[in-house]
Amino acid sequence: MNTIIMEAIQDFYPDDVSHCYGCGKLNEMGYQLKSYAVGEETMARFTPKEYHTATPGFVYGGLLASLVDCHGTGTAAIATYKNEDRPFGSEPKLRFVTASLKVDYLKPTPLGQELLINGKVKEIKGKKVVSEITISVNEVITVRGEVVAVQMPESMGKK
């Protein structure tokens, strides 16, 4: 049996900035989203709870925006480690935050199934990374987003 061990980028965030409600490994109340490098792209999976509703049967748009957001900052960190040709988690450890977020709700996202979140980098410029994120269910893209992420300023906790 062949197995691939993949490590999520969020597991390499410094502990003192790993409390994000969307993706922090140290936030027990949060979503704990995990973003992985897959070839030149990135991927995450998430299954909403039954109460994450917009209207009955559909996923809440604010949750979808949150998934775009956190997968965007994760994608930025993955891309920057790769761009600097060094392993995830090597020093200085990277941690991005969102400067701006755009989300287009292309169609209602059905609730009750696993969501696939894909990311692709559009631009890396200094400490800024722009990525394109999609969310799909059963291979149908329902949400398309763009995240402008920047390296976390010291004022937000990263030393």
Place this chain on the structure above:
Amino acid sequence: MNTIIMEAIQDFYPDDVSHCYGCGKLNEMGYQLKSYAVGEETMARFTPKEYHTATPGFVYGGLLASLVDCHGTGTAAIATYKNEDRPFGSEPKLRFVTASLKVDYLKPTPLGQELLINGKVKEIKGKKVVSEITISVNEVITVRGEVVAVQMPESMGKK
């Protein structure tokens, strides 16, 4: 003593589409955001929980996007009732959903205080309403958003 009784627009949404995680009165697990008409503008207030963190001490961006989102759809309903010169909740009842969302995080939003969410309509065109939303803490604007809201399609539950 003079009192003003204000009714939130979300309390006029039809019951069968009042399960939104962000603002549905029938979603006991959700945020239950309440948006009010104040003169020509709109207003809501929200105090995040201590676990709604980005990094320790700051509010999670996905929650802020959610507040922009739900206050944007609420603002769209308020503006459309007014534009049609009829009382909130009169038939046909209005319920908007988000077509697209843009959020600029101008600076980190401190956690532990009440957030003020303000809305202003930029454009009403047929069944589409564009609104500008800000979030502020202690009179400092930390988030600026734009919401394109459209009247809910029947496929999402509104008959």
